[in-house]
Amino acid sequence: MAARPWRVIGVSLALAVTAWIWTLAGALFLLRWIAVDRPPPPPPPLLPYGELRIGVDASYPPFAAVADDLYGLEIDLGQMIASRLNAPVRFVNMGFDGLYDSLKADQVDLVLSALVIDASRMGDVRYTLPYFNAGLVLVSPAAEPLQAVDQLPGRQIALEFASEADQLAHAWLRRVPPFVILPYELPDYALDSVRQGTADAALVDAVSARLYLRLHPNWRAVSQHVTDVLYAGAVRSDRGALQRAIDQALAAMMEDGTLAQLVSRWL
Numbered sequence: 001m002a003a004r005p006w007r008v009i010g011v012s013l014a015l016a017v018t019a020w021i022w023t024l025a026g027a028l029f030l031l032r033w034i035a036v037d038r039p040p041p042p043p044p045p046l047l048p049y050g051e052l053r054i055g056v057d058a059s060y061p062p063f064a065a066v067a068d069d070l071y072g073l074e075i076d077l078g079q080m081i082a083s084r085l086n087a088p089v090r091f092v093n094m095g096f097d098g099l100y101d102s103l104k105a106d107q108v109d110l111v112l113s114a115l116v117i118d119a120s121r122m123g124d125v126r127y128t129l130p131y132f133n134a135g136l137v138l139v140s141p142a143a144e145p146l147q148a149v150d151q152l153p154g155r156q157i158a159l160e161f162a163s164e165a166d167q168l169a170h171a172w173l174r175r176v177p178p179f180v181i182l183p184y185e186l187p188d189y190a191l192d193s194v195r196q197g198t199a200d201a202a203l204v205d206a207v208s209a210r211l212y213l214r215l216h217p218n219w220r221a222v223s224q225h226v227t228d229v230l231y232a233g234a235v236r237s238d239r240g241a242l243q244r245a246i247d248q249a250l251a252a253m254m255e256d257g258t259l260a261q262l263v264s265r266w267l
Helices: 004-035 073-084 096-104 164-173 187-195 206-215 240-255 258-266
Strands: 052-056 089-093 125-133 136-141 156-160 180-184 201-205 221-225 230-236
Touching: 052 073, 052 096, 073 089, 073 240, 073 258, 096 230, 125 240, 125 258, 136 164, 136 187, 136 206, 156 164, 156 187, 164 180, 164 201, 180 187, 187 201, 187 206, 201 206, 206 221, 230 240, 240 258
Parallel strands: 052 089, 156 180, 156 201
Antiparallel strands: 125 230, 136 201, 136 221
C-alpha cells in the first residue's frame, strides 16, 4: 500500500514530461513554419472591374462637356491615361457635388473634373500629379512684358471686378507702390483693354487667358503665373497602386510633350 503514492507521482511526472515534449515540438514546428520563405499574397488588381471608371462633371467646357457624347480636355486625358494603363475606359457623368461620394461608394476609380487639390480631403482621397494650373496670370504685350509684382508701380492693370484677381490686386496695393486698377465686367474685356493699348497688363485666370489668346492668334502676348490653382485627379485613399500607375502615366505624358499638346489643343 505504501508504494501507491509513488506510482501516482510517477504517472504525473510522465504526463508532465510528455506535455512538455509536445509543447516543445509545437514551438519548434511554429518557429520552422515562420522561418520558411513563402510568396507574399497576390496584390489586389489595379482595376477590379476590368476597366478604368472615370467620374466627370460634364458642365465645364473645355474640360468636360456633353453634346451627342462627352468631349473635352479631361475626356481626352482620361482616354490617354487608360490607354497607357492598357485598360478600357468608361466615363460616368454626374453633378460636381457627387464626385467625391462616387469614389467613396466605389462607383468610379478616378475623378477627373477640374478638382483643385484640397489638403482637407487627403485623408479620404489620393490626388494624382497636377495636369493643369488654373491660377491667375499677368498677361501683357510681348513687346513690353509685365511679369512680376515689382513691375506694377505706376502701371495700369485691368481685371474682372469683384473677382479673385481684384482681391489679389488690392492685396498687392498694401505692400507695393501704387498702380492703377481698371475694373471690367468680364476677363475678356480686361484682356481687350491690354490688346487695344488701354492697360499695361491684365490679371485674369489662366483658362480665360488661354481661351482669349486662341481667339486672337495674331496678338503677341506673354503670360506669367502669379498664383497656383492646381487641377488633379483623385482616387480613393486605399487605391495607392492605382494612383502610382496614373502618376507614372502623367509623368510620361509630361516628359514626351503629350500633355502640353493636349492642353494646347483645348486651350
